[in-house]
Amino acid sequence: MSLYATTSHTVGPYYHIGLTWLNREALANAATLGERVAISGQVVDGNGDVVNDAMLEVWQANAAGKYDHPEDDQDKALDPNFEGFGRVPVDAEGRFRFTTVKPGSVPGLAGTTQAPHLVVLVFARGLVKHLLTRIYFDGEALNADDPLLARVPKERRSTLIAKPDADGVHQWNVVLQGTDKETVFFDY
Amino acid sequence: MSDKPGYRRPQAGTQPDYLHPAYQSTNLRSPSQPLVFLPHSLSEITGPTIGAERINEKDNDLTAQHDGEPQGERIIVHGRVLDENGLPVPGILVEIWQANAAGRYNHARDLHDAPLDPNFTGTGRTVTDAEGWYQFQTIKPGAYPWGNHHNAWRPAHIHFSLFGPSVLTRLVTQMYFPGDPLLEYDPIYNCVPDTSAKQRLIATFDLEKTIPSYALGYRWDIVLRGRDATPMEK
Numbered sequence: 001m002s003l004y005a006t007t008s009h010t011v012g013p014y015y016h017i018g019l020t021w022l023n024r025e026a027l028a029n030a031a032t033l034g035e036r037v038a039i040s041g042q043v044v045d046g047n048g049d050v051v052n053d054a055m056l057e058v059w060q061a062n063a064a065g066k067y068d069h070p071e072d073d074q075d076k077a078l079d080p081n082f083e084g085f086g087r088v089p090v091d092a093e094g095r096f097r098f099t100t101v102k103p104g105s106v107p108g109l110a111g112t113t114q115a116p117h118l119v120v121l122v123f124a125r126g127l128v129k130h131l132l133t134r135i136y137f138d139g140e141a142l143n144a145d146d147p148l149l150a151r152v153p154k155e156r157r158s159t160l161i162a163k164p165d166a167d168g169v170h171q172w173n174v175v176l177q178g179t180d181k182e183t184v185f186f187d188y
Numbered sequence: 189m190s191d192k193p194g195y196r197r198p199q200a201g202t203q204p205d206y207l208h209p210a211y212q213s214t215n216l217r218s219p220s221q222p223l224v225f226l227p228h229s230l231s232e233i234t235g236p237t238i239g240a241e242r243i244n245e246k247d248n249d250l251t252a253q254h255d256g257e258p259q260g261e262r263i264i265v266h267g268r269v270l271d272e273n274g275l276p277v278p279g280i281l282v283e284i285w286q287a288n289a290a291g292r293y294n295h296a297r298d299l300h301d302a303p304l305d306p307n308f309t310g311t312g313r314t315v316t317d318a319e320g321w322y323q324f325q326t327i328k329p330g331a332y333p334w335g336n337h338h339n340a341w342r343p344a345h346i347h348f349s350l351f352g353p354s355v356l357t358r359l360v361t362q363m364y365f366p367g368d369p370l371l372e373y374d375p376i377y378n379c380v381p382d383t384s385a386k387q388r389l390i391a392t393f394d395l396e397k398t399i400p401s402y403a404l405g406y407r408w409d410i411v412l413r414g415r416d417a418t419p420m421e422k
Binding site: 059152 | 214218380
């Protein structure tokens, strides 16, 4: 039997009713292994106006580079204190902030190594299908050989890289639309 | 580690483009730059596994979350979650939310001049069983006006959110009701060209599921992306 996936529709402006119960802006707890990072930013539209009804979902490996999922059969340790999932809403100014641990590197296809990264899904009114993007970390040596970054035009790669501010909070914005600063989104 | 299979890419016409001008909110929120092709790596063929441990027994009954009964037409909505290969998808989280019988969401930003119902929140969740089945008891949501264009009304619908076994099976969509005259005018329902894909968003009346003297039954099956047979390279 062969079927086709159900058509995606927008979450609309009222998704909070159904989805807020699973919000999680602290992905790690006190016992989670790894280097703590805080990531913060803002979601804006094609006019630069804030998007105050977006929601992010984050998925990542643990500090050892292991996903808490049966498909990950790497010989690396799971962390019982880390699941790797966050659901992060934006506030009235379109801002979000979450804390986690920096993931380890994970294998890519064909024997490559992927630099530490977070997978981010973006949901909002006006997004008929959610967007998929990634957060990489500024100054990470493995970025130079990351197989997915290599597919991204050089001048756009910086949109995928979170940079620490003076307080050490990694800044990373989601620009839904724009000629020069639009965030790179992936065809998944 | 040898590469594991990725997931099938969408059948043409069955998934929306980000820009759909008839739905005005897409005009400034859709990417204008080309999407970058994503080969499916370990980061995407894995995903959060949120299961029954977070669900309470009554979470799938939207009519039993308050002291009194909500206003409106009681319904049972059930169906099966399958993948594109026709296999059931067991143990996955299904979240729903909806307007009340008068077409009003229990949400601060919904300013529609229709009554709120103190006995209806409009939130439900459940986990599919071993055969992929889910079931909710709720009330039929009302249609409501929105500001997309002159005299715009959303057809009655229930929002669904599903995880599935990986990041790539994540699905947020809406279920509609058979015979709704508003469907043909709704830019969200009509966001894809494929007629069959649209029709698959409409539940069917289910007499067998209908509980005599109590609630009408509707069936709505949901299909998540399926795995490729072989590892994908490009």
